[in-house]
Each structure stands twice: as C-alpha cells, then as structure tokens.
Amino acid sequence: AGDAIINVPEMIAIAEQRSRAHADELTQAAHALARRFQMDIESRRWFGTLNHAPSYLAKRARTFDHTFLIAAEGSLGQLEIAEAVVLGCGGPMWVLPGGEARGHLERVAIAWDGSRAAARALRDALPILRAGTHVIILSATDDKPMDDLQLPEVQQLLEEHDLETSTILFCRGNRPIGVALQEAAIEAGAGLLVMGAYGHNRLREFALGGATRSVLSAPRLPVLMSH
Template sequence: MDPHRLAYVPLATYPEPVPDETVLTVLDYAAVLGARVHVTAFAVDIPPVYTPLAGRIINIPDMIRATEEDSRQHCRRLTNLAGERAKSLAVPITCSIQKAVPGQMDDIAIVKSRYFDISLLAWSKELAVQDLAQSIVFGSGRPSILLPARKAPSEIKHVAIAWDESRVAARALADSVQLLGHGVRVTVLTVHDEKPLSDHGVAASLAAFLKLRGTEAGAENLSLNGRSVSFALQARAIEIDADLLVMGAYGHSRIRDFVLGGATTGVFSDLRLPVLLSH
C-alpha cells in the first residue's frame, strides 16, 4: 500500500451524529490502506429564526443555541475518538471542526474531498449521514469507500468487482486497480438477468483481462431470483469472503433531484460490507 495515500473522512453531527463504532471502523480501514487521514467534523450553524412565536410559546433562540452546542460537543467527541484510534494504529491524522449551515455541509465536503485520493465514508441508517455520503460519491470526482460498522480485515486480500461493461463500472475498476495494487485476488460478479449485456461472458472477459495484468481473477454470473441487484451482489461478495465490493455508482439528474440507480440505492440504504463506489 502507498504510505502517502491521503484519505478524507467527513463526519456529520446534525441532526444525529454518525455512530461511534462506524468512526472506529473508518480509522481501522485507513490503517489497512496505509493512508494518512484528515477528519472534518461538521458543526451545525443555524441562522437566526424570526417569528411572532419566538420567545413566547417556544424559545426558538435557546433551542438553536442548544442544538448548535450539542453538535459542537459531538464534533469534539468524535474527533477525539478518531484521534485516539489513529494513535493506537499509528495512522497519521489531522482533525478539524467545520461550521456549516444546514444545506451547505455537503457542498463544503464535496470540495474538500477533491484534494484527497479517496474518501472513507462512515455509513449509518441516519438519512443525513447517507445524504453526505451520496453527495461526495457523486460530486467529488474521486473514489469513495462506504463503510458499515463491522470489523475491518487485517489486509485486503480478496475483492469482488461488479461488472456490466458500463462507463461507471469501468471507472470503478480503474480506481480499484490504482488503490489496491498487486497481490489482491479478484472475483468479477455480473448479474446477467438485470439489464441487457453484450454477451453472457462479460465477467469472464474482464477476468481474462485482469489475468493479463498478473492478477489472480475468477468470474461468476449471478441470477437475481427475485432479489434486488444490490442484495444479490452484496450477498455473493459476503459468501465468497470478499473484503471489499467495487461498484460503479449510477445516478442521473431529473430537474432538481438526483435519482440513484437501483443497485446504488440499495447499497446506500442497506450496506452490508465495505463498498468502493466511483461515479
């Protein structure tokens, strides 16, 4: 692993903080990747609210101050937690706390993430945490690894790559090759009954290409059998003891909304193992 790899770790604290156990997992994974880490914890900065009810029925200014202080306390706690874990793992780390008004945190994190080789994104079922991760995956132009709270491997030995010959799948493949280097075993996974493919052997074709690069690689065709594509890919990756699943992140804009593809939606809503996403 490259000892000079730089990883960005954004942490949301509003309206709910990212779970402690997931933060610890992120630092453990940074150690596996041999990365230097920069953690940004976001403290909410709520603009003043002016209403005829303020100070009468509901003390809105006091509620805002209490919410902001709660967020700042979570920032201090999470950065201390990350710093202590990094120290125990001998992972170089810097931490900062960034104030941001609601709605601007994602934009700030996107710009920051572009200065790093990869983003390590803590995952939870909290929508604000998922929204932050989605923004970085689709806005950074850099690869991201989405991480659930689970034990990190001592090293990445086996990677599953979801392959459908698409542009985003090719981007994810290229990012994973640059990230993982040599000595990693690869299993190419293709779902053959989810979308039209050029032929039935696309997984084997990619495996053959990887073998030309000197990579130990195999191929599998999967059937959905009534399952979602995200469940099928993650389930098989877990069954074959893959340390990481590599996927292209699908999404497109519909006027003001960003609509995710089915596989990408499933990963963000029900993450079961570390997933590298590229867009």
C-alpha cells in the same frame, strides 16, 4: 401553567460538544480501517450547518485521492451527503459500514455489468487490487445479456496487471441488485466490493440509481465506488 424556559445557548453548546465527540470517533475509526488496508490517510474537520454539508464535502473531496464515508445507522443527512460526494467528487469514494464489520484485501469483489461506471471503478481500484491476492468478478446473469458483459476481456485486463482472478455469476432473482451484489460478495469471502456509482437525470439534477442508493443506505462490507 407556568412558562417553560429554554436555554438555547446551552442546547447549542451541548449539540456542538456531541458533534465534536462523534467526529473524534469517526476519525479514529477511519484511521484504524486505513491501517488495516495499509494506507496512509489525511483527515480534516469541518463544522457547519447540515444543509451545506453535501456540496461542501463534494467540492473538498475533489482534491483528495480517496474519500471515506462511514455509514452510521440513523445518521441525519447521511444519504444526501453520500449522493453528493460520490456523484460530485470525481474520484473513488469508500463507504464503510458502521459497527464491527471488518474489511480486508485478500479477496476483492468487482461488480461488473459492462457499463462505463463499472469500468471507471475498476480502473480507480487497480492500485488497491494490487495489494490483495485474488480478484472476484461478480456479474448477475439475469440483469443484462451475457454478450454485453465482456467478461473474458475484463479477466484478461486484470491478469495483465498480474492479478489472480475468478468469475462468479449469480442470479439476482427478486432481490434488489444492491442487496444481491453484497450477498454474493460476502458469500465469496470478499473483504471489499468495488462497484460503479450510477445516476440519472431528474429535473435537471443527477440522482442515484437504485443499486447505488441501496448499497449507500445499508453497506454490509466496505465498498469502493466511482462514478
């Protein structure tokens, strides 16, 4: 049998060309969605190795108002990058579903469970909420005691910002909470889901909670997350 000859420089050049073309597509998609949300955004490109991407992007995101990540099915390292950015950027991160899913601000859903992370996400989203017409407070009835949710106080806070609100209670059942939240938001006609990003200590590292990881892995509508 003959020896196979592999042209490594050519393979690298082809991979880089595909990466740059993919970057063009993602940039165009992000700007198109920003126009629908009536937002002005700035985009920058970085080319480097995949293992350095999570820490680099988390650090760079700290000096931007918002960070956008587009969830592409089968994208290598996507969850690791999203985890590093949402836990390390210190601000709001948008997770945009791939494909034809479209967002809007007419009705925005807020995932509320009374936690610090949920409160942070709500505050970070206030400028966005003012651009819409109706805010839906989503809470699971079988996740935490109802008295801990402070639903009347949340509604009062939003109304003090001149926002029209309603509250929807749903039963999580046997569904993962991330799946249940997205289904409730979509059923309510929301074009954006706002939620806190939860983490926990694991061997001195911070890892995502189940709800956050579920939404990051398979977003069905645009999601604004804050940790």
